[in-house]
Amino acid sequence: MLNDLFHTYKKIIILVLIALCAIIFWFYGCHRQQQSNDTTKTWEKEEMTETEGYQYHFQTDTLSGNVVFGTKGYIAQGRTLPVRVDMTCEGESFTGTLKITLPGVDGEGVSYQSAVSCREGVTSKVEMEVPSLGNASYFYFEILDSFGTVQFSQRVLTRDGEEETGEKNLYIGVLSSQYSSLEYLDGMNFEVDNETFTLQLVHFLANDFPTDVQELGSLTGVLIDSFDTSALSKAQIRCLTSWVTAGGSLFVGTGTGAEVVLSGLDHLLKVQAGDVEEVQYTFNSELSRAGSARLYTSGLTFAEEDKWESLSLSSPACVYREKYESGEISVFTFSLTDDTFRQWTGRDDVVGEIFEEELREEAGRSWVGDTSLWYVKTTLYAFMNGRHPNTFYYGIFFIVYLGVLGFFAYYVLRKIKRREYIWGVVPVVALLFTVSLAFRSEGSGGETGEGFSAIRINDASVGKDDYYLLYQSNDGSEDSVDLVSSIESVEPVDYNYRTENVDDYSVRNITENYTINNTKNGFDIAFGESVPGTSYILKCTGGSSQMDNASCFTTNITAENSFFEGTVTNISEWDFDKVVVIRGQQYTVLDGIKSGETGEINEKTVKFWTEYEEEGQTDGDEEDATASGNLVEYLKQRYMLGNGDQNTLLVIGITDDNNFQLLTNGNSLGNRLSAFVNRFALQNEDGSECIININTCLDEESQGTSLSYNILEKNETQAVYSFDVSKVIWGLFRNRDGFSGTIYAYNYDTGGQDKILEDADDYMNCGELEPYVSDMNEVTLTYVLPADGTYGEAPILSLLTKDVEQ
Secondary structure (H helix, E strand, C coil), X not given: CHHHHHHHCHHHHHHHHHHXXXXXXXXXXXXXXXXXXXXXXXXXXXXXXXXXXXXXXXXXXXXXXXXXXXXXXXCCCCCCEEEEEEEEECCCCEEEEEEEEEEEHXXXXXXXXXXXXXXXXXXXXXXXXXXXXXXXXXXXXXXXXXXXXXXXXXXXXXXXXXXXXXXXXXEEEEECCCHHHHHHHCCCEXXXXXXXXXXXXXXXXXXXXXXXXXXXXXXXXXXXXXXXXXXXXXXXXXXXXXXXXXXXXXXXXXXXXXXXXXXXXXXXXCEEEEEEEEEEEEECHHHCCCCEEEEXXXXXXXXXXXXXXXXXXXXXXXXXXXXXXXXXXXEECCCXXXXXXXXXXXXXXXXXXXXXXXXXXXXXXHHHXXXXXXHHHHHHHHHHHHCCCCHHHHHHHHHHHHHHHXXXXXXXXXXXXXXXXXXXXXXXXXXXXXXXXXXXXXXXXXXXXXXXXXXXXXXXXXXXXXXXXXXXXXXXXXXEEEECCCEEEEEEECCCECCCCCCCCCHHHCEEEEEEEEECCEEEEEECCCCCCXXXXXXXXXXXXXXXXXXXXXXXXXXCCCCEXXXXXXXXXXXXXXXXXXXXXXXXXXXEECCCCEEEECHHHCEECCXXXXXXXXXXXXXXXXXXXXXXXXXXXXXXXXXXXXXXXXEEXXXXXXXXXXXXXXXXXXXXXXXXXXXXXXXXXXXXXXXXXXXXXXXXXXXXXXXXXXXXXXXXXXXXXECCCCEEEEEEEECCCCCCCEEEEECCCCCCEEEECXXXXXXXXXXXXXXXXXXXXXXXXXXXXXXXXXXXXXXXXXXXEEECCC
16 A cells, blocks of 8 residues: 555655755755855954954954954963954844854864844843863854854964964063053063973053953963052952962062052952162072162061962062962062163063963973873773673664665565565664664663763862763764753863864864853753764863862871871761872872771871872772772872972862762763862971972072983982072971982081981981081082982982071
């Protein structure tokens, strides 16, 4: 009967199919193509008239407006890219999507989208952020209507000609009423760790400094000098404070203008201006070319003096620095606009020292990120080791597929009499195959979201959670997922961006690996069709940490110079697979502390960590390949790299009991780990400050020779260490470093070499160190490896210092 119906209405069915094909072709083909070249379009880069900076003006037949990329038009690679659009429409209202596409290698890419709604004759403001621009050399800016038709598209370069030659721009925002006196900083070059950096100033006025912290995303630092900060609104001060808290660097110059500069920053700095007088500064040996200078100096009073550290640039100290949450604040006793300082021959050397830490952080940003990322990836991929394609399902599919092919062959060759079977069997097979897609197994447990794995870092002191989400598709088919509304940003991890400026393919030809759509209800992630087995990693940030997670543990710890010991009690409802205890760069790992149990820390288990420690060295062979073991390695990188705080104890519990919600609609993750970070204060009995590793204080003549990055490169190595002349060397101790050689110190009284610190945990006090410290606070040490060794680890020596007046 079906066969007869087909023959009767054959022509009608064919015409309907042709019409459907034409509609589909138009909708997914022609309708989605860019407008023809005869459509009028304008795209011009122009200076903003009311405030300094750059913007792009765009115009089509129906849309017009201005867009600002980055901070006031300045775009920094590897940082947040804020996008601000003012748009008007003519003729009718417009609803669509603002889209930023970052090209990857081999014609791939990642897109960020945000909704656009514009009423006729009314200016609509659209704000969105690309959390990390990576090292992409350009991106595409597009406006699409509600059908997906491209209304406007343009390519935007992310770097200028200087950066193409290998230099990197560091953008410093400047608030100053004497901006012209600071222009000598603009374009100043510095070389750090074989990388060249160029300072680029971004001038702000009181009326255009942002109130949204995202708009400062391109900046490495903010300099306030000779500026009345009381002119800033409360919202602007909150924005500046939030930016510093999130990791920004604030530089404050005082001098003759100290009172007005500090007036609006009292809540942030807690620093009061005193009398102004001329002071003669003598700079240390590393700045021998600088010599000395007599500058107008403001007396500064620090309400929280113990939080501030004086930099060893000069005598007396002229730069004070404070760690402020994840950021830093530096205050100068003089002004960078001082005429004497600007005309001084040692100016550039001193400026380089002031910005040195930010430059080094920028130089090390990619290395540190790549190293930490390695452990994030190994943690997430460890979850997926047991996930394999369901061979049974695919086997049945191919058997049925071969059967259908055989049926067709039999029909053609044997001329089946009841040909209507062919119209019934094929739809039934297709229907069964489609239904089976919903019930097939992925080869592991029964939770939803089996294609996803995630780790969560919950640090209540930061106020936000970090999630690393892995999506792996065994089929390579398209998929999508919605994240909970508390997520504030989503960015790709370990993505290969296109770094060449050559545009040899259009944005229309880019295959989007995934699209990050920012909606009113949160982020929607759409994964494109890919090769089976392809995986993607996203970093998600947001959601205030729950305060009850800040009290997962109680501690009873006794701390000595090179180790600590005591007990850790789990007072939470979670059973922790591992507990990592960190103090500065000393750590130990406890296994299996269940709810209510107490773990004991023995001093013999406490190790000193360096970034070159072998993976899994202390976690036990049986756990090296597990997700929790790899997460331990990531936590070491994250919380111990550059950590010089000996007075804070971090206790981090790792568990898979915490079924956190990252996906909406009640979907739970089949593979997950949570790390809860608690902080405890440790008593500093003698009030000393600790330099964790004195190899960071090497004199210039010793750097880059035979001792670098804690590695000895020859049998006998001599190193000269220069310390702040305003400090008293209070003690020196050797950590548990694995060094197998001998340490000699030059005795300035006898002129000979004395053997010191023969064993780990050995300590020398102020009196014992006196003959080994020169009048310029220099110490000369010689490291001798065993006779059969010409390459190995350097000893890790820590120094205790106190202020001279103490």
